[in-house]
Amino acid sequence: MSKIFEFAEPLEYVLRWEKEKPNEVYLTQPLAGGEVETYTWGQVTEQARRGAAYLKSLDLPAGSNIALVGKNSAHWIIADLAIWMAGHVPVPLYPTLGADACTYILEHSEAKLLFVGRLDGVSDSWNELAQVLPETLPLVCLPMSPVVRAENSVLWDQLMRDFEPLQEVILRGREALATIIYTSGTTGRPKGVMHNFRSLTAPAGCSVNLWLPDASDRMLSYLPLAHVAERVAVEIPSLLFGFQLFFNDSLETFPADLKRARPTRFFSVPRLWTKFYQAVNARIPPAKQRILFSIPFLSSKVKKKILQELGLDSVKVGLTGAAPLSAEIISWYRKLGLDLLEVFGMTENCAASHAARMGEVRPGYVGTPLDGVECRIDDTGEVLVKSPGQMMGYYKMPEETKACMTDDGFLRTGDRGELDEMGRLRITGRTKDLFKTSKGKYVAPVPIENMLGAHPGIEVICATGPGQPQPFALAVLSPGALNPSSEEDKNRFAQEFSTHLDEINQQLEDHERLNYVVIVKEPWTIESGLLTPTMKLKRNEIEERYMKFADHWRAQNQKIIWEG
Template sequence: MNNNKNQTTLLHRFLDWERSTPDSIYLTQPMPDGSVQDYSWREVGDQARRMAAHLHSLELPEKSSIGLFAKNTAHWIVADLAIWMAGHVSVPLYTTANADTVRYVLEHAEVRLLFVGRLEGEAAGWSAVSASIPADLPLIDLPMSSCGKGRSWEQIIASTEPLQSVHLPAPEELATIIYTSGSTGDPKGVMHSFRSMYTAPAVTGCMYANGNGTSNNDRLLSYLPLAHTAERAVVEAVSLFSGCRVFFSLGLETFAQDLRRARPTIFLSMPRLWGKFYQGINDKIDPAVQAAAFADPVAGKLMKENILAALGLDHVHTGLSGSAPLPVTVMEWYRQLGLELLEGYGMSENFGTSHFSLPGQVRVGYVGAAIPGVESRIGADNEILVKSPAQMLGYYKLPELTAQSYTEDGLFRTGDRGEMDEQGRLRITGRVKELFKTAKGKYVAPVPIEAKLGNHPRVEASCVTGVGLAQPLALLNVSAETRAALATAEGRDKVLTELEMFLAEINSQFEPHEQLACLVVVDEPWSIANALLTPTLKIRRSQIEDRYHHQFEHWGNSRGKVMFE
């Protein structure tokens, strides 16, 4: 455990690690040729200082916004450190963002310079958005950049002396502007100070290693977007706070290899990936064979160890999940393996520092109690209200919206609906504005129904809708394996039977007015590319409803229980 906890910002912490453990490896980056590049704290500091010196030489206005448009790599974090060392503000952009979103963020944040790295689709990804980049905006190509239009990171580092006297920010200074993924309307710029980014890992130690916190012996794998708060908080902030080693993944094709290389002790993922791991093992080892082995203390112990080792999760002491409910079967399977997955709830506005399940206190369907230092209560319309020590400074250029987002006593209006149990554990029941009324005049909350639908292994995402219909219905985005099965008559009949049985099971758990008239399997997979999922893989409800609304009445009045678009 790091015993030097008197620093006040993550940059101070970095400088401390650079000074006290200069030769320890901080970042490990796999390369396209199959090689692996390690960077020590000293080497990261040297490159960051050289880039900071270059930024200084450009004589940009104080606290300028500097964009980071790149997939996760070691140099994403090095560039972020360089921006801070030069006294500027980092503005990450999702690599999945379309041209309009890129244009909006660059203009709204008044970005003065843009670091460009690897993008979705590589060169094609750059071509898709390049027209939205102002012609006079200076570009710097990170190593492995998809752009090739800016100044080379390597050339700048080679020709620039390191900045010796770096900017040491005060805790209240603006550190970064994180643009929300924008499930509705334009993304909002969430302003975080150095204090909030430092406070998040400082107060969340209870989540890790059975309450023992994080240490410089921990290992992390970075693969979820660093432009999103969750990865920024669990990977970048925790690593800088505690001196952890960070490994990176080159992409989907190498992910399994990258995970086994990292052997992380802390692993954050989304329900979809936890489910894919589960399904992948079931495809190789029949669940009945697993159950028989697990019943034997000796054989079971060996099989569990082998499964976790095959996944690269055998060293994980803390498995984290968020963004959507975990299917119960998936959670129970990991618990059998000896890995208790911990679900949590947080927002960009509080740097993910809100509620989290703790080991031994997990309640299925709940996201845990408020983290120490967090105040929370249920307000009008069952809205979840939160005051976090890692709360944002406000929304960039939106002072009125910022003011409207807080109660008179300073709690943030999350827009989420919820309820708490006797231990203060929180259950998310939907969005305040997502309730809809059926033709019978009854209100339906879609999120709890969607959570149940997510328990089926064939369902990757769902959208429950039905404004003005006699009964609600559910649109299903199914797995690639299910789509392949639908190509044959036999496979289609099998899927139909499974989903009909599942619908009956789901409906038995809800009130009559909430029961689904039917399940509709949609043709086109929902994705970030077709704007039906956010960059964090949440559904864009309004866009999905707009796409299919002309068929709702037909589907709702049909006598079929499962239909295919």
């Protein structure tokens, strides 16, 4: 176990960049119509200081919790810095948060104020949230925020005019509470995970010798900053190392935003890596790729062109996490020349846990412990981790905090796993995801989903079947996988996917083999409540919606079933 590099709290580095490179661009924000707005380190810190001066003027108790809701934007980062500069604690909320969860978090965290950021009420839940915000809760409306109630609210631009920059920035030290990150709530109520500045910077300290970041790096921020992964993989490293961040405007502009950023470090989730893979396969079929890749004078040009079209040609480090990614897709990226490395972590250990290392990649494994991290598997198969990123605990939940820790300080991850001879970890599923068939056999759905989901026509898939004789799967098709009104297209896909299912079933134990796959009608989205804000399956909700049809589907005695 190697010693990690210990960073000071992020504000110390921000103040350094303010002095050393005030005129260098830090944040690039896309606007409507293809325009962009840039903010230098000097501009970012000046605005943050003015925002902090406003917060100080409110005479809130030291270390008050300040909520922040909005999609990723330059001013999300600036507001985060302003809260820290004033000596308070940011509590980020997902922009797709439901009204009940929003009300709960605001009350549970005892938030004294809410920053409202970039929201549109269409691709987020603002219209729902606006109805439940307490009238007594002060609001600060950041640029690109929606129209909010006039009472008890103030515009950011007004603060910039009315307040001089705060001169004495408050530095509270590495052990001070830095943020409360509420879990995305795959099961039950969200829990407020408390991190101090020591644990918040630990992922960078654990991996600095692995990724070798520096001030010349560029990253695109588009996964929710309210989630721990984007916070510690993108925002915090940019503050510590002083590199440039770009933002994404919308799903439609994502390709252009990615090409503008030409990131040198790119962190994403399996769903997006899979979409890239499927998009390339749609334009250049795999059979044609194999031919092109085999021709010496063409191979490198074609591979480089593919990465350029994706906006990934400058990527030195590609990271994937939050869920498993199929070995086939990882291998495809490696053939293109992009070393795609899996990472594993949790909100509770600030994502400072495991990562694959170049030259030691084993498909299906999330790598070895990062520097300073210990890992073991207990008698039940659960992965236990002790990390420098370990949380301070759950906010106002001492019993829950105690329950998730062992007596010797290891975090109970809730994941099942196994280690190979090199100490590389393979996640075999969640302990709570296991389900029992009517034959009394337990099934771990994640490995099955991982294999089935490698098919280019599948957007997302859920293996399930508690109480059924055999498991089955529910699948959402990728956009454009077929013409839903064409029976010929549907028959072709059903035949093709049936073959894929047979191949997968041959690799499974008898009790794991899928009886059938249902192609569902409606897409699963964050807004529909079937995916978390980080696009993980909400199994309880999915099963509640679909399990009542299982007996009917099984009686049809077909491999591929189209939801009526």
